[in-house]
Amino acid sequence: xxxxxxxxxPFTNYIGGRFEYLLKEPFALELWEYLTDKKNIVKMIDSxxxxxxxxxxLLEYIEEHFGSYISSEKFTGDxxxxxxxxxxxxxxxxxxxxxxGCGILRHARFIRLSGVYTKKV
Numbered sequence: 001x002x003x004x005x006x007x008x009x010p011f012t013n014y015i016g017g018r019f020e021y022l023l024k025e026p027f028a029l030e031l032w033e034y035l036t037d038k039k040n041i042v043k044m045i046d047s048x049x050x051x052x053x054x055x056x057x058l059l060e061y062i063e064e065h066f067g068s069y070i071s072s073e074k075f076t077g078d079x080x081x082x083x084x085x086x087x088x089x090x091x092x093x094x095x096x097x098x099x100x101g102c103g104i105l106r107h108a109r110f111i112r113l114s115g116v117y118t119k120k121v
Contacts, residue, residue, distance in 0.1 A: 004045055006095060009036040014090060019083040027069050028083075034061070035087050041095065044088065048117045053103035054088050055114035063109050070110040081111050092117045 011032045016023045023029075034040060035058070044054040055062070062084060063070070070080045089099055097117035105114055 004042055004095075006038045006041050009091060009094060013094070014087060016083075017086070019079060019086065022075065022079060022083055025069070027066060031062070031066055031084065032087060034058075034065075035084075035091060041091065044092065045095070045097075048092070048097065051116075053105060053114035053116050054092055055085065055105065055111065056103075059105055059108055059111065059114075063111065067110055084111060085114055089115055096120050 009032075011029050014023070014032055040058055043057040047056045048054050066080070066084070069075065070078075070084075072080070092099070092115070096119060098120050099115050100118050101116045102113045103116045105112055
């Protein structure tokens with residue numbers, strides 16, 4: 001599939017922190033499974049290696065399939081949006097990248113910022 005070595009990342013690996021209450025929602029598992037799909041991790045790595053935020057290539061799908069949760073008044077403030085980025089942070093750190101800043105997603109409807117990463121040396 002690619003030259004990257006990507007470990008399996010079960011949902012139980014995600015540390016919810018302040019988003020723990022969201023993990024009881026069915027969409028949280030679905031979101032994690034989408035983000036940890038190895039093809040999507042490769043897309044995030046390639047995006048980062050091109051100088052873009054990790055979320056860039058997955059944004060359209062995430063906003064289309066999870067936008068109703070991101071914009072829902074059921075959840076506190078921007079918690080779902082921030083949880084998406086937090087999940088990506090944990091994935092990228094697990095595969096050897098570190099967060100170095102945030103990038104603007106100009107083409108976004110809901111998630112305007114996402115992490116920019118670099119490979120740890």
